[in-house]
Structure formats: structure tokens, C-alpha cells
Amino acid sequence: MAISMTADQPINSEIDTRLAIDGGQPVRTTPLPWELPGAYWIGEEERELVNRVISARSPFRYYGLDPQKMVDTFENEWCQVYGHRHALGVSSGTAALTIAMSALNIGPGDEVLVPGYLWVSCVSAVVRxxxxxxxxDIDDTFCIDPEDLKRKIGPQSRAVLCVHMSGAPGNIAEIAAICREHKLFLVEDCAQAAGASQNGRAVGRFGDIGIFSFQLNKNMTSGDGGLIVCENDALFRRIVALHDLGYPRNEAGRLDTTVEDCQLWGIGARMSELTGAMVLAQMRKLPKITHAMRSAKWKIRNALKDIPGLGWRHIPDPAGDTGPALLMTLPDEATARRFIDALKAEGIAGPEGSLACITMREWGMHWYSNIPSLVHRRSNSRDGYPWTHPQNAFAAGYDYRHGALAKCDEFHARGALLAIASTLTDQDVDDIITAARKVANSILR
Ligand SMILES: Cc1ncc(COP(=O)(O)O)c(C=O)c1O
Incomplete structure (x- = not known):
């Protein structure tokens, strides 16, 4: 149930202005939809393609009774739509990152520059x-700060892993130029930004390798799944071998161990035809999904943009934003906490278990200092590898504890995130605007 109140209406009665958190009437009492963009759009198209794979009894991409070429079709369509030369479906975004690092020949003695606002998979790929x-550090785009990047490039630096967080790229063209100047590889993590672009150029096309995730929280989903894009033929050959069993395949889909310059160690991260069928159907819907989120998000943001004390993530090209998250900053940590608690009390929250309306303190391993295995330099093996590797002695003084990155720590403390579902109704959008104005009027004066 919603109280009818539009964004431009003044909130003038005692009843209306008393916050729900203080005993007033909430703006709404029904939860917002789950923040799982692609999941809501799963329907007949996915069922049809998955059924084809099942009917053909051919769930393996390289050979079988009657292969339906779902993964091949998906990769080809992706390349056509987003302008990549090569694309390879894989089992997850985490696997894609790991493959990217190995494809670039990265190992002991190398450092990879990563932002402090990221996801645990970004560091695990480097460490493994x-x-x-x-x-x-990040800047007000919530992505890599080009100035800090320039300061931190050192003799061991081999690659930059630029993460397009929360649906949109930051200053990616500038970062790409810095990488070219310093002869560093650039890997773009587009896991949270499928369908995003900047000035007409799709994410994943600014660097050497781009990766995507199709896990449930992403713009399009097959539950789990991922994609690697790249423009270079030789690099792509390594990527294909690494995602499989370390070797290329011949025309018949059988492993070819005879190619001397492509005998590697694979990680078994192939995409199955069932996943291929799901992502093929989802990618065809991606423009509609991102359009829905982007329109709702910018409607909300534009309606709230002049509220004093409420700060906004800078998005260099809003047209290329995919819109799954509205990132805000509040004057200090206590206000951020109160703002979010008050918004939730007004009914601006998803169903039980959703993370639709949170302070950045609650955003878990998206912040470097919340990743225990990084902070404590954990290892998967008894010898403490790779931290103890002699070639990595240069990093003995690197510090991953809270306090290492000033801007990250600041946004971590006084930031807030509102997830934008891909199925918000006009009423949902109006309620979010009404509630945010009501709360801001009361606590941001
Ligand atoms: C920025 C980022 N990189 C990588 C990943 C890893 O993707 P996956 O969950 O498919 O392994 C995710 C999502 O989980 C992510 O948000």
C-alpha cells in the first residue's frame, strides 16, 4: 500500500513528515522487487532454447548426439552486437578472471593493480x-582513480584490473591510455556491467581482455556463467586452451596435444550447452533489462539531485550506464546509517534476504578491507604461496588493512547503495522518490 505523494509535492502535514522510524506512517508497506535483474525476465525464450538442448540430448558444446551450437551462437551474437573480435563462454566470472591472468602470462614477480572497491574474485584471480x-584508490566514479594509478605504477607492475563497478565504467579511456603509455596489460572486469558502454564503445573493448559474469545478481543470468572477450588472435588461442584442459581442440571437438606452443594447464571452465541456451535467450533481452533499470534509476536520481547533503557517484556517460545500482554519499557515517535505516522503515527495501537498500558498510567483500584472505595474506598451500615466493619479496610491505586507501575508506563509511530492480513500476519509483525526500527533509537539514 502506498501513500500517494509525488516528488514535487511539498511534505507539509505533521503526519506525513514524521518518519516511520520514529513512529510515523511509512510511505509503503509492500516490499520492492528483488534486485536480480535478469532473473525476472526468464521465460518462454529460455525454456524453448534449453528444451532444444535437452531434446537433442546434447549438453556438451564440442560434440555429442546432435549439438545445437547454443554456446557458439551466443558468442557470435555477442561479438556482432558489442563489436568484439572474439568471445568465449565460460563457467563463471571468477574462472574468467583466472584465465585472463594466466593468458597474459602473469605470475610470481608481477603485481596487478586493482581498485579497493571490487569483488573478492578480482584479488583471488591474481593471488592464484x-x-x-x-x-x-577510487575516485568519485567509484572506479580506479587515474591519478592514484599513475602514482602507484612501479617496476613490478604488469597489468591493471579495472573493475566497472555497480553497472557503469568510470574514467576508462584515461586508464586505458595510462596502461598503453606504461606498457601494462589492461583487463576489464565487466561482471557487474553487461551491456554498458562509454561514448558508444562497449565495455570490454578498452583493454586487452574483458570478462563478464552471468551469476544470479548480474544484468543477465544463467544462475552461473561467464564470458571472456578479446581482440588478439594469439591471446584468444591461449584463453581457449586455458578455459578447457590446456589444449586447443580440432574440428571434431577433440583435444589436440600436438600444437607445441599451446600446451598449458587448463582449469576446466567450459560453458555447457544448457548454460549457453540460457545466456543466449538472456542476451537478446539485455537491452530491455538495462533500459528498464537505467530509466528508473535516472528518474530517481534526477528527482533527488538537488537535495543538500546527498552526493552522487559521477558517471562520465550516463547513456552507457546499465543502472542496477544507485550509489550515494552522505555527510558522515552516522548519517548514512540513519538515512538507510529511515528509508527501510519507509518501506524502501526488498523482500527478506535482499540487499536492496544498504549502507556501504554492509557491502561485504566489495571492499578490500573486508576480504580476510587478502588482509591476512592467506594461502591455499602450506608454504604460504604466493606471498612467500622469493620473487614476490618486493611486496613484503604492502598493506591491505583498512586505512590503506583514503577515498575507498571514506566512501565505505559514508556511502549507501540502493539496488534498482529491473521490474520497478512507476509507483515503486514514485515511492522511492517520496521516501528519500521525506527522509532527507528530516535528517539532512
Ligand atoms: C566485479 C565482479 N567480478 C567478478 C565476479 C565473479 O563472478 P562469478 O560470481 O560469476 O564468479 C563478480 C560477481 O560475483 C563481480 O561482481
């Missing part, structure tokens, strides 16, 4: 290849 993550 034997290299060292080096933290870079």
Missing part, C-alpha cells in the same frame, strides 16, 4: 596465478 595485488 602467483602474482601480488597492489591496491589503487
Amino acid at each position: 596465478t602467483g602474482a601480488i595485488p597492489k591496491l589503487i
Whole structure:
């Protein structure tokens, strides 16, 4: 149930202005939809394609009774739509990152520059290849700060892992130029930004390798799944071998062990035809999904943009934003906490278990200092590899504890995130605007 109140209406009665958190009437009492963008759109198209795979009894992409070429079709369509030369479906975004690091020959003695606002998979990919993550601060785009990147590039730096967080890229063209100048590889993590672009260029096309995730929380989903894009033929050959069993395949889909320059160690991260069928159907819906989120998000943001004390993430090209998250900053941590608690009390929250309306303190391993295995330099093996590797001695003084990155720590403390579902109704959008104005009027004066 919603109280009818539009964004431009003044909130003038005692009843209306008393916050629900203080005993007033909430703006709404029904939960907002789950923040799982692609999941809501799963329907007949996915069922039809998955059924084809099942009817053909051919769930393996390389050979079988009657292969339906779902993964092949998906990769080809993705390349056509987003302008990539090569695309490869894989089992997850985490696997894609690991493959990217190995494809670039990264290992002990190398450091990979990563932002402090990221996801645990970004650092795990670096550490598992034997290299060292080096933290870079973010700027008001919530992505890598090009100035801090320039300051931190050192003799061991081999690659930059730029993460397009929360649906949109930051200053990616500038970051790509810095990488070119310093001869560093650039890997774009587009896991949270499928369908995003900047000035007409799709994410994943600014660097050497781009990766995507199709896990349930992402713009399009098959439950789990991922994609690697790249423009270079030789690099792509390594990527294909690494995602499989370390070797290329011949025309018949059988492993070819005879190619001497492509005998590697694979990680078994192939995409199955069932996943291929799901992502093929979802990618065809992606423009509609992102359009829905982007329109709702910018409607909310534009309606609230002049509220004093409420700050906004800078998005260099709003047209290329995919819109799954509205990132805000409040004057200080206590106000951020009160703002979010008050919004939730007004009914601006998803169903039980959703993370639709949170302070950035609650955003878990998206912040470097919340990743225990990084902070404590954990290892998967008894010898402490890769932290103890002699070639990694240069990183002995690297510090991953809270306090390492000033801007990250600041936004971590006084930031807030409102997830934008892909199925918000006009009424949902109006309620969010009404509630945010009501709360802001009361606590941001
Ligand atoms: C920025 C980022 N990178 C990588 C991943 C890993 O993707 P996956 O869950 O498919 O392994 C995720 C999501 O989980 C992510 O948000």
C-alpha cells in the first residue's frame, strides 16, 4: 500500500513528515522487487532454447548426439552486437578472471593493480596465478582513480584490473591510455556491467581482455556463467586452451596435444550447452533489462539531485550506464546509517534476504578491507604461496588493512547503495522518490 505523494509535492502535514522510524506512517508497506535483474525476465525464450538442448540430448558444446551450437551462437551474437573480435563462454566470472591472468602470462614477480572497491574474485584471480595485488584508490566514479594509478605504477607492475563497478565504467579511456603509455596489460572486469558502454564503445573493448559474469545478481543470468572477450588472435588461442584442459581442440571437438606452443594447464571452465541456451535467450533481452533499470534509476536520481547533503557517484556517460545500482554519499557515517535505516522503515527495501537498500558498510567483500584472505595474506598451500615466493619479496610491505586507501575508506563509511530492480513500476519509483525526500527533509537539514 502506498501513500500517494509525488516528488514535487511539498511534505507539509505533521503526519506525513514524521518518519516511520520514529513512529510515523511509512510511505509503503509492500516490499520492492528483488534486485536480480535478469532473473525476472526468464521465460518462454529460455525454456524453448534449453528444451532444444535437452531434446537433442546434447549438453556438451564440442560434440555429442546432435549439438545445437547454443554456446557458439551466443558468442557470435555477442561479438556482432558489442563489436568484439572474439568471445568465449565460460563457467563463471571468477574462472574468467583466472584465465585472463594466466593468458597474459602473469605470475610470481608481477603485481596487478586493482581498485579497493571490487569483488573478492578480482584479488583471488591474481593471488592464484602467483602474482601480488597492489591496491589503487577510487575516485568519485567509484572506479580506479587515474591519478592514484599513475602514482602507484612501479617496476613490478604488469597489468591493471579495472573493475566497472555497480553497472557503469568510470574514467576508462584515461586508464586505458595510462596502461598503453606504461606498457601494462589492461583487463576489464565487466561482471557487474553487461551491456554498458562509454561514448558508444562497449565495455570490454578498452583493454586487452574483458570478462563478464552471468551469476544470479548480474544484468543477465544463467544462475552461473561467464564470458571472456578479446581482440588478439594469439591471446584468444591461449584463453581457449586455458578455459578447457590446456589444449586447443580440432574440428571434431577433440583435444589436440600436438600444437607445441599451446600446451598449458587448463582449469576446466567450459560453458555447457544448457548454460549457453540460457545466456543466449538472456542476451537478446539485455537491452530491455538495462533500459528498464537505467530509466528508473535516472528518474530517481534526477528527482533527488538537488537535495543538500546527498552526493552522487559521477558517471562520465550516463547513456552507457546499465543502472542496477544507485550509489550515494552522505555527510558522515552516522548519517548514512540513519538515512538507510529511515528509508527501510519507509518501506524502501526488498523482500527478506535482499540487499536492496544498504549502507556501504554492509557491502561485504566489495571492499578490500573486508576480504580476510587478502588482509591476512592467506594461502591455499602450506608454504604460504604466493606471498612467500622469493620473487614476490618486493611486496613484503604492502598493506591491505583498512586505512590503506583514503577515498575507498571514506566512501565505505559514508556511502549507501540502493539496488534498482529491473521490474520497478512507476509507483515503486514514485515511492522511492517520496521516501528519500521525506527522509532527507528530516535528517539532512
Ligand atoms: C566485479 C565482479 N567480478 C567478478 C565476479 C565473479 O563472478 P562469478 O560470481 O560469476 O564468479 C563478480 C560477481 O560475483 C563481480 O561482481
